[in-house]
Amino acid sequence: MANYPTPHIDATPDDFAPTVLMPGDPLRAGFIADNFLQNAKLVNNVRGIQGYTGFYEGCRVSVMASGMGMPSIGIYSYELFNFFGVDNIMRIGSAGAISEKIRVRDIVIGMGACTNSDYASQYHLPGSFAPICSYGMLKVCTETASEMGLRYHVGNLLSSDTFYNDVEGLPEAFIPSKAWGKMGVMAIEMEAAALYMNAARAGKNALAICTVSDHLITGEETTAEERRSSFTDMMELALKTAKKLEK
Numbered sequence: 001m002a003n004y005p006t007p008h009i010d011a012t013p014d015d016f017a018p019t020v021l022m023p024g025d026p027l028r029a030g031f032i033a034d035n036f037l038q039n040a041k042l043v044n045n046v047r048g049i050q051g052y053t054g055f056y057e058g059c060r061v062s063v064m065a066s067g068m069g070m071p072s073i074g075i076y077s078y079e080l081f082n083f084f085g086v087d088n089i090m091r092i093g094s095a096g097a098i099s100e101k102i103r104v105r106d107i108v109i110g111m112g113a114c115t116n117s118d119y120a121s122q123y124h125l126p127g128s129f130a131p132i133c134s135y136g137m138l139k140v141c142t143e144t145a146s147e148m149g150l151r152y153h154v155g156n157l158l159s160s161d162t163f164y165n166d167v168e169g170l171p172e173a174f175i176p177s178k179a180w181g182k183m184g185v186m187a188i189e190m191e192a193a194a195l196y197m198n199a200a201r202a203g204k205n206a207l208a209i210c211t212v213s214d215h216l217i218t219g220e221e222t223t224a225e226e227r228r229s230s231f232t233d234m235m236e237l238a239l240k241t242a243k244k245l246e247k
C-alpha cells in the first residue's frame with residue numbers, strides 16, 4: 001500500500017519536484033508561486049499548508065509551507081522525504097540574531113543547528129546528535145549568495161522550542177541569547193534542527209537559510225518593507241540554488 005496521501009499532504013510523489021523550498025508561512029508559499037514560478041500548480045492545501053510546483057527559469061521546483069516550530073516542520077519534511085520522494089529541502093525563514101557581527105537583513109545559513117528541543121530522543125542515541133546541513137547544498141548556496149552580492153554568514157543556528165522565554169529573575173549568563181551567543185551561535189529560529197535530523201535519518205539533504213528579522217542583543221528591528229525586500233533576495237537565492245542543484 002502506498003503511503004500517500006498522508007494525513008497532512010494530499011498529493012502524489014509526482015506532484016513534487018526533487019527540491020522543495022519551505023517558508024514557514026503558507027501565504028509566502030503562495031507569494032513565491034505567484035511571483036517567481038511559471039505554471040505553478042497547487043499540489044497541497046491540507047490545513048492551509050499551501051504547496052505549489054512550477055518552473056523557475058525552466059527548472060521544476062516545489063514550494064510548500066512548513067508551519068512554525070519543530071513539530072510542524074518535522075511532520076512535513078518527514079512526509080516529503082519518506083513518502084513523496086523529495087531529495088532536497090531548503091528552509092527559507094526568519095531568525096533573531098544573537099551575534100554582534102550580524103545585522104538585521106543579513107542572511108544566516110545554518111551549517112549546524114543546536115537545539116533546546118528533545119526531538120533527537122526518538123533516535124535512542126547513546127549521546128547527543130549534531131544536526132548539520134548538506135554540504136553540497138551549502139556549497140552551491142554560498143557560491144550563489146556571493147555571486148548575488150548578498151551579505152551572508154555561515155555557522156550555527158539555535159532551533160528553539162520557545163519564541164517567548166521566561167527569563168524573569170535569571171542572571172544574564174543564563175538568558176538563552178547570551179548563553180548560546182557565547183558559543184558563537186549566530187541566530188535563533190525554530191525549525192532547522194528537526195529538518196536536519198529528518199534529512200539525516202532519511203539519507204536526504206537539507207539546508208536552512210534565514211533572513212535576520214530582528215536583533216535580540218542590539219534591539220535593531222526591520223520595517224515591514226525591509227522584511228519584504230530581504231525575503232525576496234533570500235527567495236531568489238533559494239530558487240537559484242535549487243536550479244543549480246538540478247544540474
Ligand code: HPA
Pocket residue numbers: 094095096160162163188189190213214216
Ligand atoms: N526567536 C525564534 N524565532 C525567531 C526569532 C526569535 O527571536 N526571530 C525570528 N524568528
